[in-house]
Amino acid sequence: MIYKKVITGSTSRLTMVDHTETYGRHHLDKFMQYINVDKCIDIGCGGGADLSIVKKYHNSAKLYGIDFGLWNNTKLQSLGVEPIALDIEKDKLPFEDDSIDIVIANQVFEHTKEIFWINHEIFRCLKRDGFLFLGVPNVLSLHNRILMLFGFHPTCNKSTSAHIRVFSKRDVKSFYKNIGNEFCTVEKIYGAQFYPFPKSIARLLANIFPNLAVSSFYVIRKKHQYKGEFLEWPKHASLETNYFIGSY
Template identity: 25%
Template sequence: MTTAPPRRERPHGLRDFYEDPDVTVASGTPRSLRQARMLAEALGPATSGARTVIDIGCGDGSAAATAAPILAGHRIIGVDWSQDALKRAHAHIPYAVRGELTDGGLPFRSGCADAVLFSEVIEHLVDPDAALDEIHRILRPGGHLMLSTPNLAAWYNRALLLAGVQPVFSEVSLRAIHGRPGQEVVGHLRLYTARALREFVAASGFEVVRLRGAPFHGVPRPMRPLDRLACRAPSMSSILLLHARRT
C-alpha cells in the first residue's frame, strides 16, 4: 500500500506566496553579472569615491553577492519584503533590511542612493508606478537605476503566441502552471516588451540610457546558443536589462 504525498497548502495571497521558502528568490548568475558590469561601468571605480548601491528585492542575496566583486569598494545594501528571504540574504551580504515599494515604504532618506539594482522584481508588482516613484525618491539626481525583467516578446514567446500557447514567464495562477511550457510558479503579474519598458520608465521620471539583452537559464540546453544570439537584439532577448538615470 502506498501513501499519497501530503497536499501542499495553497497560498492565500501574494504575501503568503512570497513568504513560502519553496518559492524561488534568486535570478540567474549570467544576467546578474551582466547587470553588475553595466552598473560598474556607470559608477566608475571606487577610488573616485564609494557609492551606495541599494538592491531592492534582493531575495536570498545571491545576486548582490555575485555583483560585489565587480562593484568592489562600493557599499551594497539589500532590501526585501519577505522575512524568509532576508534571513537567507544575511548569509551573502552584510546589510539587508526589510522594506516595501510604497510611498515612504523604503527605510532610506530621499536622495541617499547613488544606484538601485532592481532585478526581476517589477514583474511581480501590483503597483509598479508606486515602486518607481519610491525608487525615484531615494535616488539622488543623476543616480542610476539598473532594472531587469523577463521579455514578453522574447524570440520563443513570439512563436508560442502564433501557435496559441501561453507565453513563457506569463502566469494565470499562483497555484499551478496552465497553458504554457515550464513547471515552476514564480508569481509574475506583469510582463513588458522592450518598447513598453522604455516608455514606462521614461514616464516615471528617468532618462533611459541603454537597453541590453540577457539569456534565460530555463531555456533548454540545445536552444541556448540561439538564446545567447538573440541578446544582440534586446527586443527579442529573454531578459531585458535597462539602465536609466534619475532626472
C-alpha cells in the same frame, strides 16, 4: 531529456538551458565595473547574488538587501549586506532623498501591481546621476511570439504563476519617457537568455537580438531632480484601477 516535469507555472520545463542566464548577471557585472558606488539597494534581493557582484567591484560600498521577509538574513549578513524586510508596494524605503547611487530590481517588477509607488520610492532615493538597473521578463521574446502564434499563453505571465505584469522594450521605454522624461533616461538595453538554447548559444543570440531574448535589462539614469511625477501620473491619467500613491 529535453523537458522535465514541473508544477505548472513554477519554472521552465526545458532542461538544456542554463536558467541562471535569465537573471542577466553578466550584464550587471560589466556595468558595475564602470560606475562609482557608495550605497546600493537591491529590491527583491533573495540570497544576495546581485549584491555579491556589486561587492566584488565596490568592496567598501554600503549594501542594502530588501525583501518581503528575513529568511535570507544570515546569508545576507555574511556578505556584508544589511537586510531590510518591507512591502515595496506600500512601504517607504528607509532612506533619505537623493542618497543612493544604484537601485537593482532584477526580476521583481513582474510580481507587483503598484509600479507607480515603487518607482516613486526608487527615484526619490536615487542621487542625481544615480542608476536603476531593471531586469524583467520580455513578453515579446521569440519563444513567446511563436507560442502565441499557435494559441499558447506566453510563459512569463501564466495565471498559475507569480507574475502579474508583462513588459517589452517599447512599453518600458514608453513608461519612463511619458512619466519621467524630465528627470530620467533609459541609457542602455540588454537581452539575456534565449529559449530553447544552451548558455553559449543563448548568450550570443541575446546579444545579437536583445528584443527577442527571454529577459530584458534597462540601465535608467536619474538625470534631474525628481518631483513626485510617478504619484501624479495615476491621479490624472484616468486609470480604472485603484493604485496606491501613499499618504503624502
